[in-house]
Amino acid sequence: MFNKKIGLILVLALAAGLGLLAAQKFFGPATPATVWPPTQTVPLFPQARPLPPFSLRQSDGTQLTDGELKGHWTLVFLGFTFCPDVCPTTLAELAQAQAQWKDLPDSTRPRVLFVSVDPERDTPTRIGEYAHAFHPDTMAATADVPALENFAKSLGFVFMKVPGDGFEQNPNDYSMDHSSAIGVLDPQGRLAGLIRPPFQPKAIAADMRALTEASTQ
Incomplete structure (x- = not known):
């Protein structure tokens, strides 16, 4: 079991790297560089x-498109x-970061987006309740x-069922392996970095605050 799990992790890591290369090749040329302040951990x-254009269904039933992620670091x-x-631990750590930038204006405050890769079991309502249990500002979405x-x-990420x-007897007996990194989107909705x-949490919050303040000057 241990060797199998390690193998899956290695496959995911390799696929993530290949996915990022594919994203760079197929989803458009890089845009001109923007000079951001130095960061500690982002x-x-x-x-x-x-x-590329995308459409996800948010927990409130509305569509989340690429244009709606603009204006904030996400x-x-x-x-x-x-x-x-991994998921509850990461969302709890992100909630710690969110608590430290809560004083920033809502119009520019960084956002956290949790995307479920298990649409068979995770309804929009379920993912909303789950994400909001960690922090009320966390956005939640899924899709087919x-x-x-x-x-x-x-984003250079991968996931697999x-x-x-007992899967043959119970179709719900499965897990989802997925990339554990966090994608960083800039206020133009572009992939600007990855946090591994x-x-x-404290360093992430400090970096996101600095980036937000720099982008609003």
Whole structure:
């Protein structure tokens, strides 16, 4: 079991790297670099890259499109509500960061977007309740699998369904392996960087505050 899990992690890591290369090749040329202030733990790419058009369904039933992510720095995390460890831990750490930038104006305050890659079990209502239990400002969305695959690929992320031992008798006996990094989108909705675990909530909050203040000057 241990070797199998390690193998899956290695496959995900390799696929994530290949996904990012594919995103760079197929989703448009890099845009001119913007000079941002130095960051502690949020590494930014030399050049941000636009995302291809996408459409996700938010927890309130409305559509989330690429244009709606503009105007704010946004941290994007893939997961699922039945996740036993990585997802709740990451959302709790992001909630700590959110608490530290809550004094910023709502019009420019950084946002956190949780995207469920388990649409079979995660309804919009369920993901909303799940995400808001960590922080009321956290956005939650999902979509059908093809749309999720395209969105994940544009971020250089991957996910896969992993059947459990009793899957043949119980179709709900499965888990979802997924990338554990956090995508960083700039106020133009472009992929500007990736934050890889382990996460440091205080440093993330300080970086996002600095980036937000710089983008509004």
